[in-house]
Amino acid sequence: MKQKIPGLAFIVLGLLLAALPFWILPVCDQSVATAAGGQMPMRCHWTARAELGLGLLVAFGGLLYCVAPEKGLRPGLAIMQAGAACLAFLMPELFIPVCDGARMPCHIGTQHGLRIVSLLTLFLALGCTFSDIPLRHPLSWTRQRKP
Amino acid sequence: MDQAKETVKARALTPLALAWATLRRRPARSGSLCLLVALFAFALCAAALVNAWLKSGLSGLSGRMGADILIVPYGYEKKLEGALLRGEPSQFYTKVELVDKIRGHAFVAAASPQLFLTSLSAGCCSVKVQLVGFDPATDFSVGPWLRSRLDKPLGQLGTDEIVVGALITAKPGESIRFFGKPFTVAARMDRSGMGFDSSVFMTLEAARLLTKEALFAELAAEGLMPLGGADDADAAISSVLIKVKDGSSVKEAANELMRLYAIPYNLDMLVAADMLSAISSSIKNLSLLLFGLACGLWGIALLALFVVFSAGQAERRREMAILRLLGATRKRLALITLTEALLISLAGAAGGLGAAGLLLLPFAPLLFQTLGLPYLPLSCGQALAVGITVALLALLTGPLAASWSALSLTRLDTYQSLREGE
Incomplete structure (x- = not known):
C-alpha cells in the first residue's frame, strides 16, 4: 500500500492538471472574429487542450506507477513524470503561452494554478526518482535486472 | 576515533534531540498540532495581506480621484x-x-x-x-x-x-x-x-x-x-x-x-467621498471577518496545544523523573517541553506561511478582480514585514501554550513520579 501512495498522488495531480484549465480556473471563453467572418478561439484555449493531454499522461503514469514492480519500471516512470511535469510547467510560459492581457482569466488564474500543480508534480516525481534509485550505487537497480 | 566521536554525538541527550525524538515517536499527534498552527499562520497571513493590499489600494484611489463630484448621464x-x-x-x-x-x-x-x-x-x-x-x-x-x-x-x-x-x-x-x-x-x-x-x-x-x-x-x-x-x-x-x-x-x-x-x-452624479466611504466600509468588514477568523484559529491552536501538553506531561512524569536521575536539571526538563512546542510552531509557521505565499500572492489579482475592490501589490519590504510578524506570532503559540506544563515540570518530585503506578 505504501508504494501506491505516490502513484495515487500522481493520478490526483494529473487529473487536476487536466481539469484545472477547463473547470477549476478556466481559460478565457471569448473567441475572436477572423477577417473571413469565422470565430477563432483565443491562444489560451490551445494551452488548455495541451494541458489536458499532459494531465491525462501524468494520471496514466500514476496508474502504471501503482502496478509497476518496485525495482523495475518505477524509477523510469518517475523520470517520465518529471519530464511531463516540466512540459506542463513550460506549456503556458513558452510553448503555447496564455494571453498577454494582465486582467484576462487565463493570465491571472489558470497560469498560476498550472504552475503550482506542475511544480508539485515535478517535486513528487523527483522525490520518487531519488527514493527508487539507490544513490550509493546509481546503477544497481539496472544490474539487478540482469540474469 | 572519528567513529567513536560520531557515536557519542548521536547519543547526546540535548533538549533538541529529545524533543525531536518525542515528536517523531508520535507522528499523528505532532502532525495534527503542526496543522493547527499552520492553519492559524495561514489565516493570520491572509488577513494581514488582504488588509494591507486593500488599504494601499484605497489610498491610491483616494489620492488619484481628485474630483469631489462626478457628473454622468442618468x-x-x-x-x-x-x-x-x-x-x-x-x-x-x-x-x-x-x-x-x-x-x-x-x-x-x-x-x-x-x-x-x-x-x-x-x-x-x-x-x-x-x-x-x-x-x-x-x-x-x-x-x-x-x-x-x-x-x-x-x-x-x-x-x-x-x-x-x-x-x-x-x-x-x-x-x-x-x-x-x-x-x-x-x-x-x-x-x-x-x-x-x-x-x-x-x-x-x-x-x-x-x-x-x-x-x-x-x-x-x-x-x-x-x-x-x-x-x-x-x-x-x-x-x-x-x-x-x-x-x-x-x-x-x-x-x-x-x-x-x-x-x-438627464444626469446623475457620483460623490467621491460617498464612494470612498462605501469602499472603506467594505474593506473594514472584510478585514474584521478575516482577523476574527485568525483570532478564533489562534484560540483553538492555543487550547489544543495546552491540552495536549498538559495531558502529555501527566503521561511522561516517569520519563522526566528518569531524566532527572540521569542528571538533567529541572530547568532542562522545562527546556525539553518548550523546545518540543517550539519545533511544532516552527513547522506549522513554515507550512502556513508557505501555503499563504503559494496561494495568496499569485492569486491576489484574481481575488480582488472578483471582489471588485481596489488592490495595490505590496513592496517586498512590506510583504516581508507581514511575513515576519506572522511567523513570530505563530512561533510564540507553541511555547506560550506549553509554558504551564514546562513550569509544572520544575516542581516535579522525582521519587514520587518514579514510584507512581507501581
Whole structure:
C-alpha cells in the first residue's frame, strides 16, 4: 500500500492538471472574429487542450506507477513524470503561452494554478526518482535486472 | 576515533534531540498540532495581506480621484464606478455645453470633461480596454498623475500619442492600433490599484478624432457612436469632474447641480467621498471577518496545544523523573517541553506561511478582480514585514501554550513520579 501512495498522488495531480484549465480556473471563453467572418478561439484555449493531454499522461503514469514492480519500471516512470511535469510547467510560459492581457482569466488564474500543480508534480516525481534509485550505487537497480 | 566521536554525538541527550525524538515517536499527534498552527499562520497571513493590499489600494484611489463630484448621464453612475475601480470598459455620452454652465457656479473651483470610449477587441488574445480622453488644459484629476511619468508637458501630448496604464502590455515608444488608427505609447504608468491600470489615456481632441474619423461605420454598426452620430462627436463628453471650492459643502453643491441640470440633461452624479466611504466600509468588514477568523484559529491552536501538553506531561512524569536521575536539571526538563512546542510552531509557521505565499500572492489579482475592490501589490519590504510578524506570532503559540506544563515540570518530585503506578 505504501508504494501506491505516490502513484495515487500522481493520478490526483494529473487529473487536476487536466481539469484545472477547463473547470477549476478556466481559460478565457471569448473567441475572436477572423477577417473571413469565422470565430477563432483565443491562444489560451490551445494551452488548455495541451494541458489536458499532459494531465491525462501524468494520471496514466500514476496508474502504471501503482502496478509497476518496485525495482523495475518505477524509477523510469518517475523520470517520465518529471519530464511531463516540466512540459506542463513550460506549456503556458513558452510553448503555447496564455494571453498577454494582465486582467484576462487565463493570465491571472489558470497560469498560476498550472504552475503550482506542475511544480508539485515535478517535486513528487523527483522525490520518487531519488527514493527508487539507490544513490550509493546509481546503477544497481539496472544490474539487478540482469540474469 | 572519528567513529567513536560520531557515536557519542548521536547519543547526546540535548533538549533538541529529545524533543525531536518525542515528536517523531508520535507522528499523528505532532502532525495534527503542526496543522493547527499552520492553519492559524495561514489565516493570520491572509488577513494581514488582504488588509494591507486593500488599504494601499484605497489610498491610491483616494489620492488619484481628485474630483469631489462626478457628473454622468442618468443610470450610468455604476458604470463609471466600474470604470474607475475595476477598469470595466464602458461608454456613455452627454453634452459638452454642460461644462461651461457648471463652471459658472460660484462654488465650483474647477470642472473638466472626460470622454470615454471602448476599444474593439480586434486582435487575438486582446480584450476591450477603456479609452479615456481628457482635456490637458483643464484637467485636475488624472493630469497630475500622468505628468509623473511623461517626459514632456501634458499639453504637448499629440493626437497620435497615448499614455497606458500599468496592466496594458505595451512599452513606451511602441505603437498600438485602436479602430485601425496607430497610436504611439508616450508613457506607461505605475500601478495605481484602480481601473486606471487597465485604461488608455489620450487627449480629448484625440478621442474626438477617433470617434469621428476612425472607422466610424464600424462604430455605428456596433452602436458605439456618441449621441446622434459623427456630427455630434464634437459636442459629446462622458463625464464632468468637479472640484468644489474650499469652504463650500460638497453635498450642497451636488444638490444644487442636480436641481438645475438633472432633468434638462438627464444626469446623475457620483460623490467621491460617498464612494470612498462605501469602499472603506467594505474593506473594514472584510478585514474584521478575516482577523476574527485568525483570532478564533489562534484560540483553538492555543487550547489544543495546552491540552495536549498538559495531558502529555501527566503521561511522561516517569520519563522526566528518569531524566532527572540521569542528571538533567529541572530547568532542562522545562527546556525539553518548550523546545518540543517550539519545533511544532516552527513547522506549522513554515507550512502556513508557505501555503499563504503559494496561494495568496499569485492569486491576489484574481481575488480582488472578483471582489471588485481596489488592490495595490505590496513592496517586498512590506510583504516581508507581514511575513515576519506572522511567523513570530505563530512561533510564540507553541511555547506560550506549553509554558504551564514546562513550569509544572520544575516542581516535579522525582521519587514520587518514579514510584507512581507501581
